[in-house]
Amino acid sequence: MGSNAKQASIEIKDLKKSFGDQHVLNGINLDVPHGQTVAVLGRSGTGKSVLLKLLIGLQPPDSGSVRIAGEEIIGLDPAPLNQIRKKIGFLFQEAALYDSLTVEQNVDFPLSRHTALSESERTNKVRELLSSVDIAREEFEKMPAGISGGMQKRVGLARALALDPEILFLDEPTAGLDPITGEEIAHLIMELKKQRGITAIVVTHDIRAAKCFADLLVLLDQGNIVAQGTFQDLRKSKDDFVVKFLGDGARTNGAKPANGAKKPRNGE
Numbered sequence: 001m002g003s004n005a006k007q008a009s010i011e012i013k014d015l016k017k018s019f020g021d022q023h024v025l026n027g028i029n030l031d032v033p034h035g036q037t038v039a040v041l042g043r044s045g046t047g048k049s050v051l052l053k054l055l056i057g058l059q060p061p062d063s064g065s066v067r068i069a070g071e072e073i074i075g076l077d078p079a080p081l082n083q084i085r086k087k088i089g090f091l092f093q094e095a096a097l098y099d100s101l102t103v104e105q106n107v108d109f110p111l112s113r114h115t116a117l118s119e120s121e122r123t124n125k126v127r128e129l130l131s132s133v134d135i136a137r138e139e140f141e142k143m144p145a146g147i148s149g150g151m152q153k154r155v156g157l158a159r160a161l162a163l164d165p166e167i168l169f170l171d172e173p174t175a176g177l178d179p180i181t182g183e184e185i186a187h188l189i190m191e192l193k194k195q196r197g198i199t200a201i202v203v204t205h206d207i208r209a210a211k212c213f214a215d216l217l218v219l220l221d222q223g224n225i226v227a228q229g230t231f232q233d234l235r236k237s238k239d240d241f242v243v244k245f246l247g248d249g250a251r252t253n254g255a256k257p258a259n260g261a262k263k264p265r266n267g268e
């Protein structure tokens with residue numbers, strides 16, 4: 001095993017999770033090599049968010065293995081798990097900002113907890129992070145409830161980036177954003193990969209965004225990975241579900257959607 005290639009790799013083996021008699025994940029296998037970005041796509045309720053929560057040890061799986069940078073995290077004690085989590089930036093689907101802290105304080109939170117930076121260094125870093133996700137100065141002092149959903153998402157992303165993580169797990173980073181901001185976020189994810197060699201798993205319904213930043217796209221359905229490949233691979237697929245799923249988002253400008261692409265999808 002080459003040690004460098006392992007640096008921030010993610011290896012998922014036969015990961016299973018049920019809630020009562022509902023089988024949500026039926027044995028997920030996925031390797032994300034260091035420096036790669038994987039987009040996880042799938043209909044609403046297929047277990048995408050559950051998968052991310054298992055990957056950071058927020059919920060235990062029923063069985064299976066998750067290795068982060070070569071280290072098994074399933075069953076790990078809280079102290080070593082927290083050490084690994086410091087390398088990981090996580091954006092929850094619902095942004096999950098601390099509602100009693102201002103925008104600025106939210107992004108400062110991981111810095112004040114986990115770094116030895118001075119207050120002015122932290123202030124600079126927070127401002128840099130917020131401007132990288134296009135949050136204007138006048139929003140800094142506001143409480144999360146006082147900013148829009150799209151802004152909350154971007155503040156959550158700034159917070160996820162605060163500790164310069166080697167790994168990013170993002171749950172719907174562009175959902176609820178207007179197309180222009182969504183595209184900016186997609187580019188930001190791509191830049192993070194290019195400039196910092198970040199390894200990422202990004203859950204998204206946004207196929208255009210995935211096309212922009214993902215090395216590999218993975219399509220989940222009913223607890224299984226039913227297709228994976230580059231955007232071009234998937235677009236060539238004749239599989240009915242893949243064709244339907246890619247639908248409009250896979251169209252090149254002016255092209256007609258593939259047959260059946262108009263079928264409504266849940267939760268969008």
Ligand SMILES: Nc1ncnc2c1ncn2[C@@H]1O[C@H](COP(=O)(O)OP(=O)(O)OP(=O)(O)O)[C@@H](O)[C@H]1O
Binds near residue numbers: 024043044047048050
């Ligand atoms: N803590 C929980 N207890 C019971 N059931 C749960 C729990 N968390 C998730 N589920 C169920 O697991 C299934 C998958 O949920 P999940 O949130 O992962 O879907 P998703 O693919 O992220 O959907 P969406 O695209 O709408 O965000 C759902 O049926 C959900 O109700």
Ligand SMILES: [Mg+2]
Binds near residue numbers: 048171
């Ligand atoms: Mg979800």
